[in-house]
Amino acid sequence: MKLYWFTFLVLSIVKTSSAARGFSFENLGSFCKNDTPQGTPNLLPIETGAPRLIRNVENGSLYQIGVGDDQTWLVHLWGKNGYDYGFAYGTLLGEQIAQFMPKVYAYFEKEVTEKLEHLPIPESLKELIAKKGLAFALDVQNSFVEPYMDEEIYNEIRGISDAANIDYKLLVRIHMFGELTRAHCSYYGAWGKATLGGKTLQLRAFDWDMHAGLQDYPVITVYHPLSSKLGHAFTNIAWAGYIGVLSGMSSSLLGMTSIGVELPDDTFGDESMSGQPFIFVSRYILQFSETVDDALSYISNVRRTCRLIVGIADGKLNTARMIQYSHSKVSFFDDVNLQPAAEWHPTIPNIVYNGMDWLCPSYQYKLYEQLMSEYGKITAESTIENISAIVKTGDVHVAIYDLTDNILYLANGGSPNKQGPKPAYQRQFNKLDLKIEYARSQPSINEIENFH
Template structure:
């Protein structure tokens, strides 16, 4: 047997023995026990201007949306394979990728090495990081997940590498970080009686370390497949060079989000370093699933990895689900059986929701209060004004999905050198009609516009 393969098998056995089983309620961090969030409403007007074309190439178009310090890159890519997607993406966002990826990796490396003991990974993996370095550990992480990955993901990363002229291994390592970290985020899916006109709406608020300055390089990517093997058209909301999905929507009226879990209870199963990384599970769902039922079936069958809460809403079936996600267990919740069952997390008809973590009383109850204050007339606008801003969630970005109309509302936090409020929930939102964007045609010549 190959010595390296034997080493991996031994590590996986050790991982199973040492698997993290969760914390008790008494061990919750102070941010979940004692913090009572209350922010000011966001009264800024929503920017509705049309995207501005920057450049076309054969398989890609680059636009900008927004004004002043609240601009976001919007990129369309077309392809017969992942490489086509990646090469167009890398070519159009060359400058942004070469600024963002090395800077972000350096920041992550520093943070990981300084806070190694607090990482939500097995002890054996921490020892590898400490003794062999982060690059070695992330390469090992890729070896553990590679059997479960869609090969077109690797092709896309190679295309970005070639188009942007950036190191392929660096790109790949950036995409392995998701399994090592936990982002504290908020989610709700609302439909029927809860919303104005019975629309299906979803809040995705992404809370993470703003010192990493992810928000300085925001990118909305719209994928247009030219081959059935690439699924259907979908949208990823991320940053320059990042192709995993933390936030996104699809042309089939699905919306995705995920919340990292630091404080599980004993209803969660084990974690594993071996499986399909959750950022690519989410991407697969947006890229290939037609309905929430397809998505839940995929989640049931896939080899899962870490503790998460996933949120999926479906504008066709007019419903939403929350998923308790771990390697060895998965549970699906609707508004009738929503968990955790606690006085600080009451059930709401036609709403599923979670705030900050699995066990996080103060934030979850505050989210409940704001949803109930708007109940029966929840809209994207009221969510922006009176829910995310008042609960103070979504510092890096806030996305509100209108899945009945396929419209995205997005705000990004301020880059470190920008003025005004830092958190996305207090900044101006941009409105993007994805029906129009999904119908855009593939360019055939290079055009530059002032």
């Protein structure tokens, strides 16, 4: 067995629930066989204040949005190459990156070390992992994906490393975690007669390990390319120093989301750790694809790696798709042929959706119920109030993309240092008009000097 496979086994322990490989309801993961989730509506007002400028640097500007404990950093980056992006990013948020990256890495390393002996793998493999350590395993993982990576990604990480004075290898290793762990999340793409006014909307509810502390360092990054090799402008919704895309929107009116799969059925293909990591497949689509058709073509042809459910919505073509994604097989679904075909996952005209996992009846059906309760009048506001909060999905963050008007609504989870409820779906949302953000100009020398 190659090392990347037992690296995958080791790191599977940081998933939010244990994997189950049987497919009867009784054998589903614990969170998927619970009683149907029933949360309370989120009635908090949406914060609509304009971003507040903090400072300018060469190729970058730093803003804040939100109030109180629901503030989020907003970073604007301009560049002719990845290094330009990274150096400006590291200059603007060096302190936050230097705090967050070692902290999150230490958390994962502790989890692996403490649970290694309980993993269901041969003793010889446990011994090798124990001797070589997590850093070794992640470096090997990087060696398998590097041939499929855009060099500008590594250049961007190098720029962050240089500006924030943080270990380059540490940053690369943390970007390998996304390939080896699976977040349980929920998604819908809705359009046409499903939404108020026929808008194209997308829900991205990110459910993961709240103990890792991602929600303490939220960052929205807006990229402004100054060279055609960097594609077009796009937005990444992530955390300090993290440049892979798990949630994001583009200036071409595309929205991206992904859901980790722990509970597949036999319609999925196999997995491989050799290929383009999915966080950079998602980024490529936001950075370069003009329509959902471009995105589906790219997914068809790229060397894929792990099992996922991918959601893409397109505000230009006014439609959305759900993708069953794996190394050896990919399938595309619309509102007519949506899978899995089950009584707990009915089709809905002009909506594609998935709740938490592939085989997850409780969340799938609850999401269906809430979508139907709002059908024909779904808005970003009704999603916040009566969909994500009632389904109880999106603890780390919840993003709603209005892809008709290119507006982002975002809430981040709480922590022991924040007042109020912990899950993001119960917290205040910030509204950000990306049309305004994409139109921002690169700071001039005078504007930079004024902040010195």
